[in-house]
Amino acid sequence: MNFSEVITIAWRSIAANKSRSLLTMLGVIIGVAAVIVMMAVSAGTEATIAEQIQGLGSNLVFINAAMVRMVPGQPPPQGGLVFDDVAAIRDNIKGVAGVSVEQRSTATVKYGNVSLDEITILGTTPDFTTVRDVAVGSGRFINEKEQEQKRKVVVLGSAVAQELFGEADPIGQTINAGNVKLTVIGVLKEKGLVSGTNFDEMIYVPISVVFQKFTPSFFGRVMGDRVRSIYVSVAEGYDMESVIQQIELLLAKRHGVTLEEPDFSIQTQADIISARQSTTASFRTLLAWVAGVSLIVGGIGIMNIMLVSVTERTREIGLRQAVGATPGDIQLQFLVEALMLSLVGGLIGVLAGLGGAVLFGKFSGMRTVVVPYSIALSFTSAALVGIFFGFLPARTAARLDPIEALRHD
Amino acid sequence: MTEQTKIIETIELKKIYGMGDVEVMALNGISIQILAGEFVAVMGPSGSGKSTLMNILGCLDRPSEGRYLLAGEDVSNMSRAELAHIRNQRIGFVFQSFNLLPKMTALENVMLPLIYQRENRLSVHERRQRAEAALESVGLAERAHHLPKELSGGQQQRVAIARALINDPILILADEPTGNLDTRSSLEIMELLHGLNERGVTIVMVTHEADIAAHTRRVIRIRDGRLDSDHHNGGRSEEAKAALRQSLAALSEEAQP
Numbered sequence: 199m200n201f202s203e204v205i206t207i208a209w210r211s212i213a214a215n216k217s218r219s220l221l222t223m224l225g226v227i228i229g230v231a232a233v234i235v236m237m238a239v240s241a242g243t244e245a246t247i248a249e250q251i252q253g254l255g256s257n258l259v260f261i262n263a264a265m266v267r268m269v270p271g272q273p274p275p276q277g278g279l280v281f282d283d284v285a286a287i288r289d290n291i292k293g294v295a296g297v298s299v300e301q302r303s304t305a306t307v308k309y310g311n312v313s314l315d316e317i318t319i320l321g322t323t324p325d326f327t328t329v330r331d332v333a334v335g336s337g338r339f340i341n342e343k344e345q346e347q348k349r350k351v352v353v354l355g356s357a358v359a360q361e362l363f364g365e366a367d368p369i370g371q372t373i374n375a376g377n378v379k380l381t382v383i384g385v386l387k388e389k390g391l392v393s394g395t396n397f398d399e400m401i402y403v404p405i406s407v408v409f410q411k412f413t414p415s416f417f418g419r420v421m422g423d424r425v426r427s428i429y430v431s432v433a434e435g436y437d438m439e440s441v442i443q444q445i446e447l448l449l450a451k452r453h454g455v456t457l458e459e460p461d462f463s464i465q466t467q468a469d470i471i472s473a474r475q476s477t478t479a480s481f482r483t484l485l486a487w488v489a490g491v492s493l494i495v496g497g498i499g500i501m502n503i504m505l506v507s508v509t510e511r512t513r514e515i516g517l518r519q520a521v522g523a524t525p526g527d528i529q530l531q532f533l534v535e536a537l538m539l540s541l542v543g544g545l546i547g548v549l550a551g552l553g554g555a556v557l558f559g560k561f562s563g564m565r566t567v568v569v570p571y572s573i574a575l576s577f578t579s580a581a582l583v584g585i586f587f588g589f590l591p592a593r594t595a596a597r598l599d600p601i602e603a604l605r606h607d
Numbered sequence: 608m609t610e611q612t613k614i615i616e617t618i619e620l621k622k623i624y625g626m627g628d629v630e631v632m633a634l635n636g637i638s639i640q641i642l643a644g645e646f647v648a649v650m651g652p653s654g655s656g657k658s659t660l661m662n663i664l665g666c667l668d669r670p671s672e673g674r675y676l677l678a679g680e681d682v683s684n685m686s687r688a689e690l691a692h693i694r695n696q697r698i699g700f701v702f703q704s705f706n707l708l709p710k711m712t713a714l715e716n717v718m719l720p721l722i723y724q725r726e727n728r729l730s731v732h733e734r735r736q737r738a739e740a741a742l743e744s745v746g747l748a749e750r751a752h753h754l755p756k757e758l759s760g761g762q763q764q765r766v767a768i769a770r771a772l773i774n775d776p777i778l779i780l781a782d783e784p785t786g787n788l789d790t791r792s793s794l795e796i797m798e799l800l801h802g803l804n805e806r807g808v809t810i811v812m813v814t815h816e817a818d819i820a821a822h823t824r825r826v827i828r829i830r831d832g833r834l835d836s837d838h839h840n841g842g843r844s845e846e847a848k849a850a851l852r853q854s855l856a857a858l859s860e861e862a863q864p
């Protein structure tokens with residue numbers, strides 16, 4: 199027998215039982231598709247994380263206020279972060295490139311007859327551009343004086359500017375945010391989505407203005423100038439750990455708490471990334487198990503069907519032996535048939551995996567990037583499964599005694 | 608090949624089937640010689656060991672004891688793969704139940720042994736030509752592309768004979784080739800086998816029917832795994848064939864009085 203004859207015989211036998219062959223392949227199809235989707239998801243997540251590192255700068259330190267429980271009717275408990283901490287950190291700690299603080303609110307933004315609902319108003323400080331690594335496209339960002347004097351100025355995210363003004367120049371124009379009139383002093387460059395925040399769809403005002411005009415009155419009364427998070431960017435050449443330690447000591451002293459029971463927590467970009475990576479990793483492990491198990495189940499399915507096929511075709515095997523097929527010929531024929539089942543299954547699985555990766559990306563909102571290597575990997579695994587699980591049925595067929603096989607009915 | 612060449616020579620062939628504690632002596636010392644060009648019928652009661660003998664002669668099975676020389680070559684102790692090769696090159700089988708592969712056309716069935724050739728492999732084109740010629744020689748050229756289920760029993764057996772011929776075997780073994788056929792088809796198959804025998808192919812055929820055996824020149828009888836009698840009809844091939852023609856003619860007359 200030559201190669202093409204072996205292939206032809208195997209193909210005819212598979213094609214003769216189309217629906218059964220397809221069902222047999224199902225496990226392999228699922229396994230291969232799962233490998234491809236899994237790797238696409240994890241590659242997508244990794245790409246997103248890599249972009250976040252770039253987008254945020256790995257030298258960023260997040261300081262968050264610890265949760266403070268409020269008891270109705272009593273004065274708010276002491277502690278948490280306050281706006282003055284920003285200045286304290288900037289003035290007292292060496293190696294700080296910038297300190298920024300953010301306070302958010304939402305309002306309807308209007309210019310002329312264009313009106314945008316639910317726009318995030320981000321109150322911040324002049325250091326924002328350094329700390330968050332955003333660039334100003336036209337005009338300029340908020341300066342120290344505007345912050346101190348609570349000037350009603352605004353910098354627009356690029357998408358907001360586009361929607362309100364189209365091609366016209368927004369600088370110097372006045373927009374309405376809720377019932378506050380704000381003068382546009384700049385527009386940010388496009389930045390896109392970073393950590394789930396779309397910088398292009400926000401407007402930026404001095405944080406003092408947010409405290410005064412946008413924080414809901416209840417918060418304003420209770421929280422005073424308390425803030426939830428402070429962002430510190432560490433200057434190049436300084437050790438993150440030592441900067442963090444200095445900040446911890448400073449804040450503990452300012453707030454009158456011990457380091458054992460602080461009223462704030464400090465995280466670095468690396469902490470956040472590693473937390474995110476570990477969720478990706480466990481998701482990936484889960485899918486790897488799904489893929490592995492369904493490949494094995496698929497292999498067992500192939501083995502089953504091949505054993506059934508050997509029984510069904512016992513007479514054929516006997517006849518082939520009588521006219522000159524050696525045990526090796528018979529073994530090869532059934533092995534190739536099993537291999538072909540797994541390869542065709544693998545091929546369908548690759549297509550399903552590619553489609554699945556795209557659909558999964560669409561519906562889960564997770565980013566998926568198909569890794570070419572995953573196609574090779576899954577396809578090879580499918581082939582190995584075919585050979586491994588095809589071996590037993592092929593050997594069973596090869597060992598049939600021609601006389602008994604011919605007598606079989 | 609001269610008339611005197613021994614195609615088959617068996618020396619004290621024994622086949623013992625072990626069934627747990629009970630041993631069945633299917634063949635109990637069979638020594639026969641069959642020369643090139645002979646047409647031999649093997650007869651004997653059911654269970655006497657005819658098929659067992661045929662299987663050994665066909666290299667499908669190996670004897671428990673004794674020796675078997677096929678065209679002078681001792682095949683008693685060959686491996687399964689070597690035996691497969693011998694079957695492919697030197698032996699053609701005709702079975703009682705035809706044994707055609709149901710999903711293949713007559714032509715593909717006839718070509719099947721050529722797939723398993725090990726040396727002097729033919730091109731696909733040559734194989735097809737050879738299979739067509741073989742089908743033509745059994746009178747089924749125009750049925751080449753039919754599936755077995757579209758053919759009558761007699762036609763299926765003729766396809767099987769064409770398959771047995773495809774590799775130019777030195778020996779054709781037929782275990783009750785007419786067992787599943789009506790009288791007319793049986794006689795036609797016998798006529799076909801005679802034609803082959805005239806062209807020099809050695810044929811050994813098992814049959815239960817005395818009138819079918821009567822068309823051969825030599826009848827070997829087996830009883831309980833032993834040779835019971837070895838009888839030469841003495842008639843020449845042409846005479847046997849003439850008798851066959853007469854039977855067929857008589858059959859046709861019966862059909863249209």
Ligand SMILES: Nc1ncnc2c1ncn2[C@@H]1O[C@H](COP(=O)(O)OP(=O)(O)OP(=O)(O)O)[C@@H](O)[C@H]1O
Binds near residue numbers: 633651656659660
């Ligand atoms: N595989 C086997 N295992 C055990 N015993 C067997 C086997 N094959 C054949 N026999 C026994 O060997 C003896 C000869 O069987 P064989 O098939 O050769 O008879 P036969 O002459 O061909 O009979 P029939 O005319 O019915 O076809 C029988 O007793 C049978 O039961």
Ligand SMILES: [Mg+2]
Binds near residue numbers: 657658659
């Ligand atoms: Mg028999």
